[in-house]
Amino acid sequence: MQGLLKLSRAIDWLNAQVGKYAIWLILAATLISALNAIVRKVFNTSSNAFLEVQWYLFAWSFLIAAGYTLLHREHVRIDVLNSRLSKRKQVWIDIIGFTFFLTPLCLTVLWLSMPVVLQMYRSGEMSGNSGGLIRWPVWAALPVGFVLLLLQGWSELIKRIAFLRGAGPDPMGRLTDKTAEAELIEALRLQAEADAAKAAPGTSAVASKPQH
Numbered sequence: 001m002q003g004l005l006k007l008s009r010a011i012d013w014l015n016a017q018v019g020k021y022a023i024w025l026i027l028a029a030t031l032i033s034a035l036n037a038i039v040r041k042v043f044n045t046s047s048n049a050f051l052e053v054q055w056y057l058f059a060w061s062f063l064i065a066a067g068y069t070l071l072h073r074e075h076v077r078i079d080v081l082n083s084r085l086s087k088r089k090q091v092w093i094d095i096i097g098f099t100f101f102l103t104p105l106c107l108t109v110l111w112l113s114m115p116v117v118l119q120m121y122r123s124g125e126m127s128g129n130s131g132g133l134i135r136w137p138v139w140a141a142l143p144v145g146f147v148l149l150l151l152q153g154w155s156e157l158i159k160r161i162a163f164l165r166g167a168g169p170d171p172m173g174r175l176t177d178k179t180a181e182a183e184l185i186e187a188l189r190l191q192a193e194a195d196a197a198k199a200a201p202g203t204s205a206v207a208s209k210p211q212h
Contacts, residue, residue, distance in 0.1 A: 001167045004158045011155035012071055015148055019068025025061035029054045048129040056138040063145025067152035073172075090172060091160045098157040106150035113142040 036050040069075055082090055119125075120136035127133055162168030 029057035067148035
C-alpha cells in the first residue's frame with residue numbers, strides 16, 4: 001500500500017505543477033485577445049491566426065487543468081444526498097465513480113482521440129479559415145488532458161482505498177495551497193476572532209448598563 005501511496009503523491013505533485021503553470025496560458029490568451037482588439041481598431045485589420053491561437057490556449061488550459069481541479073475537489077458535485085451519508089459511504093461512492101465512470105470515460109476519449117491526433121500530425125492538416133493555424137497542436141490537448149485526469153482519478157482512488165484500510169488520512173477534506181506560515185497566521189486570526197466573540201457579551205453588558 002505504501003508503494004501505491006507514493007505513486008499517488010507523485011501524481012498529485014505532477015498535477016499540482018501543471019495546474020500552477022496552466023494559468024499562464026489563460027494570461028497569454030487574454031493578452032493576445034487585447035492585442036488583436038487593438039490592431040483591429042487602430043489598423044482596421046485582423047487575422048484568423050490571432051483568433052485561433054486564443055482558442056488553442058483556452059483549450060489547453062481547460063483540459064490540462066482538469067486533473068488539478070480533481071486534485072483540489074473543485075469539480076461540480078451533487079451533494080444533496082451524498083452529504084447526509086457517513087464518511088465511509090461517501091468514500092465508497094467515490095471509489096465506484098472513479099472505477100466505473102471516470103476511468104472508462106478517460107480511456108474511451110484516449111482511444112478515440114489518439115488516432116485523430118496522429119492523423120492530423122502526419123497530414124499537417126490546416127484550419128479551413130483563411131490564415132488559420134495547423135490543427136494537431138490543439139487536438140493534442142485532448143489526450144494530454146485526459147491522461148492527467150485519468151492519473152489523478154487513480155490517485156484519488158488509491159487515497160480512498162488507503163483510508164478504508166486505515167492506511168491513509170481522510171481524503172474528503174479540502175486541500176489548501178497555503179504555506180505553514182500562512183496557516184499559522186490564519187489559525188491566529190481565527191483564535192483572535194474567537195476570543196473577541198467570547199468577550200463581546202460582557203462588553204455589551206457593560207456598555208448597556210445605565211449610567212447614574
